[in-house]
Amino acid sequence: MGSQLPEAFLTKMERMLGEQYSAFLASYEDTRWYGLRINTLKCSVEQFLSLSELDLKPIPWTPTGFYYREEDRPGKHPHYHAGLYYIQEPSAMAPVELLDVHPGERVLDLCAAPGGKSTQIAAKLEGQGVLVTNDIHSDRVKALVKNIELSGVRNAVVLNEQPEKLQRPFEGYFDKILIDAPCSGEGMFRKEEDMAKAWQPDWVKKYAEMQRELLRQAAVMLRSGGRIVYSTCTFSPEENEAMIAEFLQAHPRFKVLAVSPEHGFRSGEPAWVDLDMASYNKETEGAVSSVSESTKQAVEGTVRLWPHLLHGEGHFAAVLECSSDDENQLLEEKQCLQETPEPFEAVKARKQAKRSHGTEGSRPSVKVKGQPVIDLQWLYQFMEENTLDIAFSNIILHGDHVYAAPEGLPDLNGIRVIRPGWYLGCLRKQRFEPSHALAMGMRASDAVRMVSLSSADAIAIRYLKGETLEIAEERVIRSRSAIPLKGYCLVCIDGYPVGWGKWLDGMLKNEYPAGWRWT
Numbered sequence: 232m233g234s235q236l237p238e239a240f241l242t243k244m245e246r247m248l249g250e251q252y253s254a255f256l257a258s259y260e261d262t263r264w265y266g267l268r269i270n271t272l273k274c275s276v277e278q279f280l281s282l283s284e285l286d287l288k289p290i291p292w293t294p295t296g297f298y299y300r301e302e303d304r305p306g307k308h309p310h311y312h313a314g315l316y317y318i319q320e321p322s323a324m325a326p327v328e329l330l331d332v333h334p335g336e337r338v339l340d341l342c343a344a345p346g347g348k349s350t351q352i353a354a355k356l357e358g359q360g361v362l363v364t365n366d367i368h369s370d371r372v373k374a375l376v377k378n379i380e381l382s383g384v385r386n387a388v389v390l391n392e393q394p395e396k397l398q399r400p401f402e403g404y405f406d407k408i409l410i411d412a413p414c415s416g417e418g419m420f421r422k423e424e425d426m427a428k429a430w431q432p433d434w435v436k437k438y439a440e441m442q443r444e445l446l447r448q449a450a451v452m453l454r455s456g457g458r459i460v461y462s463t464c465t466f467s468p469e470e471n472e473a474m475i476a477e478f479l480q481a482h483p484r485f486k487v488l489a490v491s492p493e494h495g496f497r498s499g500e501p502a503w504v505d506l507d508m509a510s511y512n513k514e515t516e517g518a519v520s521s522v523s524e525s526t527k528q529a530v531e532g533t534v535r536l537w538p539h540l541l542h543g544e545g546h547f548a549a550v551l552e553c554s555s556d557d558e559n560q561l562l563e564e565k566q567c568l569q570e571t572p573e574p575f576e577a578v579k580a581r582k583q584a585k586r587s588h589g590t591e592g593s594r595p596s597v598k599v600k601g602q603p604v605i606d607l608q609w610l611y612q613f614m615e616e617n618t619l620d621i622a623f624s625n626i627i628l629h630g631d632h633v634y635a636a637p638e639g640l641p642d643l644n645g646i647r648v649i650r651p652g653w654y655l656g657c658l659r660k661q662r663f664e665p666s667h668a669l670a671m672g673m674r675a676s677d678a679v680r681m682v683s684l685s686s687a688d689a690i691a692i693r694y695l696k697g698e699t700l701e702i703a704e705e706r707v708i709r710s711r712s713a714i715p716l717k718g719y720c721l722v723c724i725d726g727y728p729v730g731w732g733k734w735l736d737g738m739l740k741n742e743y744p745a746g747w748r749w750t
């Protein structure tokens with residue numbers, strides 16, 4: 232496909248790469264590498280490898296990442312519908328590894344859709360702490376929500392907001408922030424040929440302006456001592472080394488944490504900070520002239536993933552750490568945040584940290600402004616009759632929709648919140664309807680009633696297609712024999728939840744959502 236690449240792009244790459252240019256160009260004739268990442272919220276790497284028949288080879292920079300063969304089509308397997316893995320371009324797995332996420336942290340994924348990196352962060356949080364995942368484009372947020380739910384993430388808040396508006400509620404809030412920035416996408420030309428055809432030289436400047444803003448906004452939301460990973464899938468230095476140099480110059484509290492150039496990674500190139508690109512894009516000329524020599528040198532700690540040097544597409548990443556000198560000032564800011572009013576315009580009822588079955592003490596009713604008191608008894612009744620010990624703390628109602636939100640969020644009044652937490656289901660007249668997201672966030676052992684299918688059996692596909700199934704009484708597995716057979720069953724494939732079914736008299740009514748079905 233080398234011949235289809237834009238002329239101006241090739242001229243620039245030749246100037247940047249010198250003697251490596253021919254190897255770079257030759258990589259466009261190589262076959263692509265395909266990757267998937269095992270979702271450790273659902274199963275360990277070892278469990279998946281012993282379960283799956285896919286021919287997988289490890290991706291060196293991601294312990295949960297594996298190359299697969301294109302012809303194996305893992306997107307067409309019941310394990311995909313169980314959320315056991317996410318299909319992700321191999322190089323795209325690197326930025327979250329560099330973010331160094333730990334359970335319990337507060338993490339922001341600022342440009343998150345469709346959710347590849349958010350689901351990777353969620354796995355590293357292990358259900359503890361908060362993942363705030365945002366994207367500015369509402370159509371792309373739909374895919375983000377779906378992937379968060381498919382992956383069984385319980386502690387994510389999904390937003391559809393301009394980063395500018397997030398600064399007030401989240402000032403100094405996050406331990407880690409990922410900016411997987413919108414970019415000119417030059418590193419994806421091999422994967423997406425249409426992008427190569429559409430590319431224009433002035434994209435670089437357009438995206439650089441957005442990236443500058445995103446970095447500035449993220450810096451406000453990071454706590455002292457926290458970390459930002461900035462990543463792009465493009466080669467242009469204006470969006471990479473020069474962007475980071477400019478940020479460092481304007482934000483002296485930040486420094487680059489050097490990424491070790493292993494696995495075929497290459498260091499960022501200080502000389503490209505002010506590479507004379509005048510012939511390529513006159514308007515960028517001089518944009519970084521005020522960057523000091525030491526700042527330029529610091530970008531050597533950033534990292535580039537080149538398609539001719541490793542098995543993956545083109546990427547760039549920088550790890551930026553904020554110094555903790557002004558810890559006290561930040562602490563004061565945090566205290567202010569804790570004094571802010573209760574989250575969300577809508578309602579929430581604080582529930583005890585862990586619900587205990589059979590106790591009446593933890594069943595709050597909630598009042599929505601201007602609406603009658605809403606009784607959550609149908610929710611708790613459902614939970615008692617259909618689930619075992621699922622822990623959730625913060626119940627939030629948006630209309631009839633019930634969510635379990637992570638603890639410790641600031642007031643999000645005025646922010647476009649798409650999912651304030653784990654979506655549990657909907658309160659109907661005299662009953663509670665569980666959501667698909669509830670099933671996907673459960674483990675098989677959380678259900679009191681379960682139907683177990685095998686991926687090797689055609690009935691698993693029939694379930695995923697939405698068909699009603701004949702299921703004999705003895706195939707309904709109950710946690711105790713006293714549990715009635717009739718009712719909601721968690722349907723599992725190879726032991727992993729894929730959705731709900733309602734059993735009655737030998738038939739399982741299929742509750743698999745229409746938009747998720749196997750086609």
Ligand SMILES: C[S@@+](CC[C@H](N)C(=O)[O-])C[C@H]1O[C@@H](n2cnc3c(N)ncnc32)[C@H](O)[C@@H]1O
Nearest residue numbers: 342343344345346347348366367368411412413
């Ligand atoms: C490279 S993609 C993100 C891919 C995603 N991190 C993943 O791994 O699946 C960049 C995203 O940034 C979003 N975006 C563009 N401008 C934005 C802005 N100003 N604020 C937040 N998101 C933005 C786009 O809608 C797009 O989904």
